[in-house]
Amino acid sequence: MNKIVNMEQWGLNDFIKNQISPEEVGVIGRVITEGNKIYKIMTEQGVKIGEVKGKSIYESSGREEFPSVGDWVILDRIGSENGNARIERILQRKSKLSRKVAGKRFDEQIIATNIDYIFISMSLNNDFNLRRLERYLTIVWDSMAIPVILLTKADLSTDADKKILEIERVAPAVDILTTSVVTGDGIAAIRKYLTRGITIAFIGSSGVGKSSIINYLKGESVMEVQALRNDDKGRHTTTQRQMVAISGAGTIIDTPGMREIQMMDMGESLDRTFKDIDEIAKRCKFSDCQHQNEPGCAVREALESGEIDKDRWNNFLKMKKEIDYYNRKTDKKADNEYWLKFKKISIAQRQLNKERRKKQ
Ligand SMILES: Nc1nc2c(ncn2[C@@H]2O[C@H](COP(=O)(O)OP(=O)(O)O)[C@@H](O)[C@H]2O)c(=O)[nH]1
Ligand SMILES: [Mg+2]
Ligand SMILES: [Zn+2]
Incomplete structure (x- = not known):
């Protein structure tokens, strides 16, 4: 069969090619649109229609997973003689x-x-x-x-x-x-x-x-x-x-417009977005400072001096809360960690209040 599409232009590179063994039969393609579990897939032979049939992908990846736009996939065949092609597996994603x-x-x-x-x-x-x-x-x-x-x-x-x-x-x-x-x-x-x-x-x-x-x-x-x-x-x-x-x-x-952009388990990425805040927080006296009313809190100082913008700070807190909530709802371990940390903080806070009261 003659090639009519240059897949390198569509992003085919060694990262993708190295995931395919020479023995593997099937056709490589890239998902260009999806709708109702039917996918348009660009291949060297042009656009093909692919479907996830039966348990194919589940068996190869070990989990319930569907292709998305941008995915590299392996199709069982190129022709459409017997209906749509079957998507055998999704190759590893780089992003x-x-x-x-x-x-x-x-x-x-x-x-x-x-x-x-x-x-x-x-x-x-x-x-x-x-x-x-x-x-x-x-x-x-x-x-x-x-x-x-x-x-x-x-x-x-x-x-x-x-x-x-x-x-x-x-x-x-x-x-x-x-x-x-x-x-x-x-x-x-x-x-x-x-x-x-x-x-x-x-x-x-x-x-x-x-x-x-x-x-x-x-x-x-x-x-x-x-x-x-x-x-x-x-x-x-x-x-x-x-x-x-x-x-x-x-x-x-x-992509269509997104009305809501809700967070998942993205704590590290949040710190990257708010790197300035993350850096300032490292200067707090206590490493587990909650930036409430602990002494030596660099964040509160920065908020007062205007080094950290208040709206930015409030957005950071809101997003952090969303991430913590997501983690607690989806991961038992994160749940436990959250509550342990919470407990530790409230104990420390109570101790601090007690000492303050003593001084007064
Ligand atoms: N004045 C002006 N109008 C634009 C420009 N780009 C897009 N538009 C108009 O904005 C509207 C929305 O554009 P569209 O491409 O559909 O936006 P999308 O929803 O983000 O894909 C259309 O009426 C466009 O003609 C631009 O650079 N200048
Ligand atoms: Mg548009
Ligand atoms: Zn602090």
């Missing part, structure tokens, strides 16, 4: 962007996998929100992909410089790009990241202009774009995650 599903359940929702850069998209006119950015950053650090902040609709903004300064304070180590599809400004800078074999995922609220940029890069209308509305409360036009290739470059995954 995985997830959040907690909305609502009361504690399940993971995978947004996309095998991504190199995640462009956190915010529009410079209506969508600007630093607290939401801190949430996005945390799930992105957790994914193992590299975050880039993409500011869109520069043509509609008069205070872009001021906003960039605010972002730099919240995310000092992250690249920031400013773009407009109306003037074309900044789009070339995206291409610098999107070299051959690289995958970028666009995330962000609905209506910020993610699909518009993909169409601009593609040079044609491959993604549906919202009809213009001035209130920015457009409906979701992008309802699915979808991966496209940009000729001469890499691939982009478009």
Whole structure:
């Protein structure tokens, strides 16, 4: 059979190839869209339709797992003579962007996998929100992909410089790009990241202009774009995650807008997002300082002097609480640890209060 698609452009590399033994029969492909447990998969023979049938994936991975957009998979065959191809297994992922599903359940929702850069998209006119950015950053650090902040609709903004300064304070180590599809400004800078074999995922609220940029890069209308509305409360036009290739470059995954970004077991990533706070907390007199009213608390001092912004601090606490709650709900060990720590702290606190009372 002749090859019609160059899979290297779709990101095929040694990390993936090394996971396949020479004896393994089957066809390698990359999931480009999903819907109702039916997947469109790019292969060297073009797009194939794949399904997870029976227990195939369960048997190979030892757990209930479904493919996501961005996944490399092995199909049982290329032809479609006998219906859809069967997805035999999912190859190991080098990155995985997830959040907690909305609502009361504690399940993971995978947004996309095998991504190199995640462009956190915010529009410079209506969508600007630093607290939401801190949430996005945390799930992105957790994914193992590299975050880039993409500011869109520069043509509609008069205070872009001021906003960039605010972002730099919240995310000092992250690249920031400013773009407009109306003037074309900044789009070339995206291409610098999107070299051959690289995958970028666009995330962000609905209506910020993610699909518009993909169409601009593609040079044609491959993604549906919202009809213009001035209130920015457009409906979701992008309802699915979808991966496209940009000729001469890499691939982009478009995602629908996310209303809620809820935390999972992401404590380490939270500390990375709030590295400044983490560093200051190391200067507290007690290593298990809760930054309440312990003596020698560097965090309280920094809050008073303005070194730590109060809104940023409150967002950190809120997200931390969410993570602790998730851990307690999903992991018995974390549960025990949490309560042990809690107990230790309340004992120490009681002791401290007692000593204070004695002095008075
Ligand atoms: N003025 C201006 N409008 C834009 C720009 N990018 C996108 N839009 C408009 O914003 C709306 C939402 O764009 P869309 O790409 O669908 O956003 P998405 O939901 O993030 O994919 C559409 O009406 C676009 O025409 C831009 O750079 N400048
Ligand atoms: Mg869209
Ligand atoms: Zn402290």
